[in-house]
Amino acid sequence: MTQKVRLVHYLNQFFAGIGGEEKADLPPAEREGALGPGIGLKAALGQKGEVVATVICGDGYFNENLAEASKTVVKMIAKHKPDLVVAGPAFNAGRYGVACGAVAKVVLEEIGIPTVSGMFAENPGVDLYRKFAYIVETGNSAASMRQALPKIAKLALKLGRKEEMGPAEAEGYLQRGVRQNIFVAKRGSERALDMLAAKLNKRPFETEYPLPTFDRVEPAPAVEAVKQSKIALVTSGGIVPKGNPDRIESSSATKYGRYNLAGVDDLSAASYETAHGGYDPTYANQDSDRVLPVDVLRQLEAEGEIGQLHSYFYSTTGNGTSVANAAAFAAEIAGELVNEGVHAVILTST
C-alpha cells in the first residue's frame, strides 16, 4: 500500500472551537490530530491521507502580527514533516482568508510544500494569495462546509501524491494566474479561428488567456489645505447610535446609515455602539471614538486645524458584505458628500 498523505490543518480560533471574536487575539497554538472541520476532512481523505496535526491562530492576532505569526505557524507546521497543508476553509471571513493565504505563502516559501484552502470568491484572501494556494471556491458561509471538504480532500490527495495538477476549471480551484505549457492537437491559428467563429455566432467559447482586469481608481488630487477643508467621516466598522436604529446587519450588510453629528463632540458609550459582528465589540462599545475619531476631529476643528467636520457620518458593517453592496453604498454616499460640499474623506475600517 502506498503511504498515507500527511497533512497539517490550519484553523482559526472559531473553527478550532476555542471561541468567537473575544478570542481572536489568540497566538499560534497546536494540537495533535484533527479538530473541528478537520474531522470532516479526515473522513473525506479516508484511508489515503491523515491529518497529523492542527495549527490554530486567532484571526485578529494573525492579521495584526502578520510577519511574526507566519514565522511561528510555519515552524509549528514544519515539525510534522507534512506533504502539504490545508488551511480553512475560510468562506467569506476576510481576516481568516488572509491568514489562510499568508500561511500558504510562507509554507511554500519556507518548506516548499503546497496548500489547499477554500474561500468564497470575494474573500480578500483570494486576490492576495491565489498564486500561493490552491483555493477551492466555497459558498459565503460555513453552511457550505459539507460541499467544500470533499473538494479540498481531493485536491489535497492529488498534491500530496505529487500527481500532475491540471488547469483550474478542470480541477476545481480558483485561477492562480499561473501559466502552464501543454500540448494540444490543434495549432494556435486554428484554435484562434475556432474561437472567433464561436464568438461571431454567439456560441460559448473559452479564452486561453484571460486578460487581467485592473479596476483601479486613480488617486484623487490632494486637498490644498485641510485647514480650509470640510472633512467627512465614513466607516465600515459599524459605529451607530445606541440601539442601531436602522438595524444595520451585523454581517453581510444590505444597508448603511447616515447619522447627524451636530452637537456631538465625543462618541460616548451611552449614545454609540458598534453593530459589527466581525470583531470583538467590547472596545468600540466602551468608546466608539476608537473606531470613528469624532472627539479628536472636533478638537482639531476647534483649534482651526481643519476647516469643518461634516455634520453627518456614514456607517456600515464591512464583514461579509458583498463587494457589489459596498460599491453601491459608497457610490451613493460619495454623491451626497460631493453635493454637500465635502472636500475629503477619512474612512476607517476594523
Place this chain on the structure above:
Amino acid sequence: MVKEIERKGLPVVHLCTVVPISLTVGANRIVPTVAIPYPLGDPALGPEKEKELRLKLVKQALQALETPVQEQTVFSRD
C-alpha cells in the same frame, strides 16, 4: 467603498489595521492603525495617552490628504 468614493473625485484616506486588504480593495492613501477592534485607540494606554495616540493618527491622516500621490501609498506609522 474607498474606491467608489474616490471615483467621484474626493480624496480618501483609509485608516485600517490590515494593510494588505486595503491595498487589494484599491485604497490610494493608507494610514496603518493600531488593532482590528480598536484601530484608533489602545485601551491599555489609559484615556489621556489613548487620545494622544488617536490625535497623532488623525493628524497623519490629514497630512496624507494634503499629500499628492501618484499610486497606492502607505504612510508608515511613525
